Amino acid sequence: MRLRHPPLRPTQQPAPPRQADAAGRPRALILAEFSRFDALRRRLGVDRAHRLVPDLAERAAAIFPEAGIAVAGRNLIELSLDVEGAELAAAVDALRGAATLPQAAEGDSDLFALTIGAVSLAAHDPIGLVEAAEAALASARRGHAPVVASVPLAPADAKLGEELRAAVAGGELFLQYQPKLHLRAQEVTSLEALMRWRHPVRGLVLPGDFIPAAERSGAIKAMTLWTLRQVIEDQSTIAAQGHDLPIFINIAGGLLADASFVDETCAVVEASGARLGFEITETSVIGDPDTAIEHLNRFAGIGVAISIDDYGAGLSSLAYLKQLPARELKIDKLFVTQLSSSHRDPLIVRSTIDLAHALEMEVVAEGVETPTSLALLSVMGCDMVQGFLISRPLSLPALLTYLQTSRHREVMEQSRRPFGRLTAARARA
Ligand code: C2E
Ligand code: CA
Ligand code: CA
Numbered sequence: 001m002r003l004r005h006p007p008l009r010p011t012q013q014p015a016p017p018r019q020a021d022a023a024g025r026p027r028a029l030i031l032a033e034f035s036r037f038d039a040l041r042r043r044l045g046v047d048r049a050h051r052l053v054p055d056l057a058e059r060a061a062a063i064f065p066e067a068g069i070a071v072a073g074r075n076l077i078e079l080s081l082d083v084e085g086a087e088l089a090a091a092v093d094a095l096r097g098a099a100t101l102p103q104a105a106e107g108d109s110d111l112f113a114l115t116i117g118a119v120s121l122a123a124h125d126p127i128g129l130v131e132a133a134e135a136a137l138a139s140a141r142r143g144h145a146p147v148v149a150s151v152p153l154a155p156a157d158a159k160l161g162e163e164l165r166a167a168v169a170g171g172e173l174f175l176q177y178q179p180k181l182h183l184r185a186q187e188v189t190s191l192e193a194l195m196r197w198r199h200p201v202r203g204l205v206l207p208g209d210f211i212p213a214a215e216r217s218g219a220i221k222a223m224t225l226w227t228l229r230q231v232i233e234d235q236s237t238i239a240a241q242g243h244d245l246p247i248f249i250n251i252a253g254g255l256l257a258d259a260s261f262v263d264e265t266c267a268v269v270e271a272s273g274a275r276l277g278f279e280i281t282e283t284s285v286i287g288d289p290d291t292a293i294e295h296l297n298r299f300a301g302i303g304v305a306i307s308i309d310d311y312g313a314g315l316s317s318l319a320y321l322k323q324l325p326a327r328e329l330k331i332d333k334l335f336v337t338q339l340s341s342s343h344r345d346p347l348i349v350r351s352t353i354d355l356a357h358a359l360e361m362e363v364v365a366e367g368v369e370t371p372t373s374l375a376l377l378s379v380m381g382c383d384m385v386q387g388f389l390i391s392r393p394l395s396l397p398a399l400l401t402y403l404q405t406s407r408h409r410e411v412m413e414q415s416r417r418p419f420g421r422l423t424a425a426r427a428r429a
Helices: 035-043 044-061 085-102 128-144 155-169 211-217 220-242 253-257 259-272 290-299 319-325 344-358 371-379 394-405 410-427
Strands: 027-034 068-072 076-081 116-123 147-151 173-182 187-197 203-205 247-250 274-279 303-312 328-331 360-367
Touching: 027 035, 027 044, 027 085, 035 044, 044 068, 044 076, 044 085, 085 116, 085 147, 116 128, 116 253, 128 147, 128 253, 155 187, 155 211, 155 220, 173 211, 173 220, 173 394, 173 410, 187 220, 211 220, 220 247, 220 253, 220 259, 220 274, 220 394, 247 303, 253 259, 253 274, 253 410, 259 290, 290 303, 290 319, 328 344, 344 360, 371 410
Parallel strands: 116 147, 187 247, 247 274, 274 303, 303 328, 328 360
Antiparallel strands: 027 076, 027 116, 068 076, 173 187, 187 203
16 A cells, blocks of 8 residues: 655645634635736736735735735635624725735736635534635636625524533533453553433433534533543542543544633643543644644643544544654544454554554554454454443443453453454454
8 A cells, every 4th residue: 555645734835724713703714816817927927926925915914913824826825814794705805905906006906806715604614614715716716706605603503502501511411431441451441531411301412413513613612621620530539449540532623723722621631630631533633733733742741642533534644643642543433343344444454553553653443342353453463442342331330330340351251252263364354
């Protein structure tokens, strides 16, 4: 397999769309290009034509001091700012003026016209924002007029977001813990905290039904800070029973770009002295890699273990992987649940294990449901396993019983049994 290592950022790096904050402010991205660049190049010569976008960027920086501005190509400028509706339309007008006004005296301002695609999203969706702005620019090119769109937060997300903020305050959220079993040590060596919502009417709601809306609405910030404090409290209860286990928390991508979340989290972690890990997906780094990596380094710097979640499921990029201060890589359950029935998945899992080890990371396979998968993973050199076979996510009291009775040993016993079948499996892997 040939692996490409693209640079983390192209030389002419587009301005990363800044992530929506927890207050749910809209985020806008404006893409603008000189409509008649070829004609300008003929008129002005290559050197002056190539100064056009950097000059415009300078003028834009004076007009929009709060904006993230980048020269995204010899012909393209990107602005990211927190506006929507009429303010976005006004920003677009100001940018057009900045491009044409200096030339107005020469009477050829049309030549300096911009094609503009501008979008603001109230929902937190950095990748969706880039896609929408690109689509708006493409549409503007066809229609020869700026395309400006403000997309409000879907009412359902806004409502669920409000309910979730109230759920935090009203004590409706609770955590379950799922053990990670270390194969060589034959011990549970860490736990993952998973959020649940005890809804007053709907009963138990699982994260798949509320985390996405929590992220889009910004409610995830308060929820994650609640989780952090609850985990710290539960960790000391677990430690009091003689089990000194790091606990991993899932951190949504958008929070990695939120400086106030990072500050508060670091303060809470440092004051507690808790042993924590954060599970993040690679996709969460893509929106604004520099900021995300800087924040991950801060977490790592105060002793938080960084784990890459859902590896292989999303937009994986080895370029990012190399730059993250991660100690652990979790292979997505997609590849693990099919391990003994698929021909391709064992190859993927095995090469991922080798890659992670080469990068000095430990590997966790999630979604381990059968003794056969466990045995296969063990042969492949996987360090840790997690899944229904080892344990379902457990409430705190159930977890304490699990740990006290060393229930994982039964699983280790069981997994030795299908060893006869392993020779064939090993040959395939
Ligand atoms: P995840 O981080 O990949 O968590 C693993 C999910 O797989 C959990 O679902 C867990 O119950 C389930 N699982 C564990 N073992 C097995 C298995 O052997 N087979 C199968 N088929 N599934 C297994 P859950 O708890 O419903 O969580 C779903 C997702 O919601 C999580 O995926 C995570 O992305 C998100 N999530 C959960 N809690 C939090 C949280 O506190 N904060 C954030 N930001 N996201 C969370
Ligand atoms: Ca996880
Ligand atoms: Ca996962």
